[in-house]
Amino acid sequence: MTETEAVSGRGTREDNNRGIPASGSTTKISARNFSFFYGEHCALRDVSLEIRRNQLFTIMGPSGSGKTTFLRALNRLGNLIPNTRHEGSLKIDGVDVYGKGVDVAELRRRVGMVFALPVALPMSIFSNVAHGPRMQGVRHPKELEEIVEKALRDAILWDEVKDRLSDNASRLSGGQLQRLSIARVLALEPEIILLDEPTSGLDPISTLRIEELLWELVERYTIVLVTHNPLQAARIDSKTAFFLMGELIETGSAYDIFTRPKDKRTEDYVSGKYG
Amino acid sequence: MRNKETLVQWILAIVALSAIAVLALIIIFIFKEGSPIIARLGLTKFITGTKWSPTKGMFGIFPMILGSIQVTLGALLIGVPIGLATAIFLAEMAPPRTSRILKSAIQLLAGIPSVVFGFIGLVILVPFIRQWLGGPGFSVLAAAIVLGIMILPTIVSVCYDVLKAVPPAYREGMLALGATRWQAIKMVVLPAARPGIIASVILGMGRAIGETMAVIMVAGNATKIPVSPLEPVRTLTSNVALEMGYAIGEHREALFATGIVLFIIIALLNTLARIVARPEKV
């Protein structure tokens, strides 16, 4: 069975954003001719796309396609590497991410990020989730407890860890750890959540839980998910963009991408011709 | 928040500069104090003069330069083969557990204060040499042996790290060709580790030249040029330490000038070590 059959087998979704109010359909993220360079190497070329508020937006592509670079450009984490530069514009709520006077720490609070490999900060489960709010100046224990509980509940992790919040977070399983990473981001009440191949190291069941969680979270957040796995993009079945070698090849609903790809390269990818 | 970050960065940069500030102060103060007498006597006369007699206004430090070189070379002759052999044993031959324990033990040797080394030399080595080899006991040989032991930990730990950094594939390749372990070490591992080993030798050299208290206690400190390893000797460092306590005027300047010469020798050695060790680093 090919991936396209898998998608069509689950039926068509005209609007992939379930239950989103009409007012949420304004533009949240917009890229115009955006390029990103590591030294001389151009990792992202002339990308233009729009992501709407409360949209679950999937970026898929093979490794080296520039999808992670795009994600890291959104919260300026790509700039941690020396000798990077960009061209074109990348805006959130109409404000240029790279504009003068942008407070990077504040930007990163608003644009949360979940990494490919789940990382436990070397502290307790509680402190992992409380880390962000604490850095924002939340000190009151009661307030922190409330934030942590809410974030853990939203990440569907609360019931599993509520009795051992003071345990070292590195004791959690991979799937739990990745939900902890999501809780850590949620605790900051961000507007956008970026997920960089969040399930690449997880077993199928943990992967499904995370995918379901995304559909719950998108009612309150704008979510950008990066995956190298076409099957996952098909399963998630959201608005999807296909990146290849630093270029945006096409965007469309997962259904369109998988059943009626406009570009030959997209077709090759979804039918498994690229690693 | 951003302003605070910038402030933090500036404060850190200023704190970080304190190391270079200390270095600058050391150079400025020692050169300011020691250079007038070098200028007055002339550099060549100062470093090639063979007579050191402060009361007569004679300041030639050639015997001390030679003394430092003799003692240091002697220390290397003793410390390098033993240190390298120990490092090879620990890195290539010993079982990991033994190796770890022995390595920690040798590191403890590095923690023993230099005065203690000097003292052991004084009460054991010096009488031994006097009795069995002749001479006063206080000698180039005694100083070289004490320093050779003192540089062992440096040589062992640097060589060990360098040997461990040689990719295992090198060894395996040789062993797969039917070479014995020793052949693999001799023909592949040691050549690959050579820059690092040389760097360890230079580091050890720096330590030996700079050592003061241990040498004073066993070297005898005579200001004439020794003709045999059994005769007493005075090094640059001992010269400074022995007479600093009571030197005044020109005499004191001459001691600081001795410090300048020592400083320059060490700086040259460090530069050399940095150049030699560079290909290993990346």
Next chain:
Amino acid sequence: MTDRRVTLLFAGITGLTIVVLVFIIGYIMVNGLPGLTLSFLLESPREMGRTGGIFPAIVGTVLLTGIALFIAAPVGILTAVYLTEYTRDTWLPKVVRFGTESLAGIPSIIFGLFGFLFFVIYLDLGWSVLSGALTLSAMILPTIVRTSEEAIRAVPDAYREVSLALGSTRWQTVTSVVLPSAKPGIMTGVMLAIGRAIGETAAVIFTAGSSLRLPRTLLDSTRTLPVHFYILAREGISLENAYSTAFVLILLILAINIAAHTIMNRLTGKER
């Protein structure tokens, strides 16, 4: 040579190294133990140290080392933070690194000369606890910088990324995530530096002086254990007390070194 013979030879040489170590420590212990009594530790020396104890020298050593650490540890750790976390490719870190590496190679007698000229005479602090401590702090600074730098570099980048991605500033990331993770490694470096400071003679004798009295202020001269030991041994005042002083000195340093190595071994053990 056959493999077996080479191995035996090298094992023998390694054994020799260990024997020397054990001999030195053992010799000092055997000779120093008889004179080591509580009153030796708690009394002041009499007749230049021929009789009496070493209490002022213990106080002097602790004061000098403590103050030196109080200065060098923050400066060294912050320098390491700067070198690892804050450097973009500018000239400044290169200069700083050159400075610390050069300082590391300078022999202690040069530090002694410098301390004498700068702290004792130029700043007019005289032979004093303060002069000695400041000189020692300059001397141990490179050790602390280097070991802290290694410890901080060993902290996984992922921690930094996560913390930064959560909207923390760099400094917040350093204080809340990086330094706590690097703490055992930094502690090891600090202990090695303490060991070096305690055993130092040449840099201290010209800056702190060699007064046998108990220091009352930081501007009083004092004498540390190695200086006391050196004077006792070299001037032949009392071999018996010299042995006992050396014993105390070695015990102190061994304790600190063993603690440092325990931390280090536990660290590397965890990584495996």
